[in-house]
Amino acid sequence: MSLHDDLLGQADLLAYTDKNKPKQANLRRAVSAAYYALFHLLVDHGSRFLVSGASPQREALRHQLARSFDHGQMRKASQAFAAPRPGDNPWRKALGTAPSTALVDVASAFIDLQEARHEADYDLARAFSRGEVAALVVQAQTAFTNWNSVAGTPEGDAFLVALLVRGRT
Amino acid sequence: MSAVDEITKALKKAKLPDWVESTHVETMVDHIGDAAVRVIVVVRADRGDIVKDGGALSDLRRKVHLAIDEVGVDLYPYTRFTIAGEAA
Numbered sequence A: 001m002s003l004h005d006d007l008l009g010q011a012d013l014l015a016y017t018d019k020n021k022p023k024q025a026n027l028r029r030a031v032s033a034a035y036y037a038l039f040h041l042l043v044d045h046g047s048r049f050l051v052s053g054a055s056p057q058r059e060a061l062r063h064q065l066a067r068s069f070d071h072g073q074m075r076k077a078s079q080a081f082a083a084p085r086p087g088d089n090p091w092r093k094a095l096g097t098a099p100s101t102a103l104v105d106v107a108s109a110f111i112d113l114q115e116a117r118h119e120a121d122y123d124l125a126r127a128f129s130r131g132e133v134a135a136l137v138v139q140a141q142t143a144f145t146n147w148n149s150v151a152g153t154p155e156g157d158a159f160l161v162a163l164l165v166r167g168r169t
Numbered sequence B: 001m002s003a004v005d006e007i008t009k010a011l012k013k014a015k016l017p018d019w020v021e022s023t024h025v026e027t028m029v030d031h032i033g034d035a036a037v038r039v040i041v042v043v044r045a046d047r048g049d050i051v052k053d054g055g056a057l058s059d060l061r062r063k064v065h066l067a068i069d070e071v072g073v074d075l076y077p078y079t080r081f082t083i084a085g086e087a088a
Helices: A003-016 A025-050 A058-065 A071-082 A090-095 A101-124 A131-148 A154-164 B003-013 B046-050 B053-068
Strands: B020-030 B035-045 B075-085
Touching: A003 A025, A003 A058, A025 A058, A025 A071, A025 A101, A025 A131, A025 A154, A025 B003, A058 B035, A071 A090, A071 A101, A071 A154, A090 A101, A090 A154, A101 A131, A101 A154, A101 B053, A131 A154, A131 B046, A131 B053, A131 B075, B003 B020, B003 B035, B003 B053, B035 B046, B046 B053, B053 B075
Parallel strands: B035 B075
Antiparallel strands: B020 B035
């Protein structure tokens, strides 16, 4: 199993681990795991798309590249692909067509989960309910499914490049 | 009319599914400092299992995005779901 699949499983496990009143610590970690599952899924696909090959040298290069993905840049790219209008993102403009519903959902999930992760890890005044967390975990699971239908397509490739490279307008 | 009022009005018109008990809209500043809105969707207690239905939740999120876009409010909607009567 990959790291992203394990994190997605962990998010689901933590959301339901307490039978009665759920502990905030478990719900918060579930939200965090859901976000990092999607983050690592996209980083994994982005790294493999940009650096292919199975030799040790290529693998080392790919691992180095994976460390270059930045949460802020990934969010900006997601905003550009989730927005109804193209804006000035060069990769979205280069697509020439509007992103599919599946890709818009992946991009929106990244934005939503990143915000939720920030609240879960830093906003102690915020209390999460199990229903809210269950919906966030399901959003990550749905994003995985949607990504499978987008991976390897021109729009999926454009999104992966945009996640790493700001580009010029 | 404030953005919250406009969005609230748009959501009332949007024909949300019958498992939605109510919606609540509030302004917020997200963690990168952008103004945004939080749309809290309260799910009917007897339909709580809907929070496990990714397709239904995605459809609802899209309706929220569309309703906000149609009234011309340029704020990202963070849509959250909670089940009626559920303690946080």
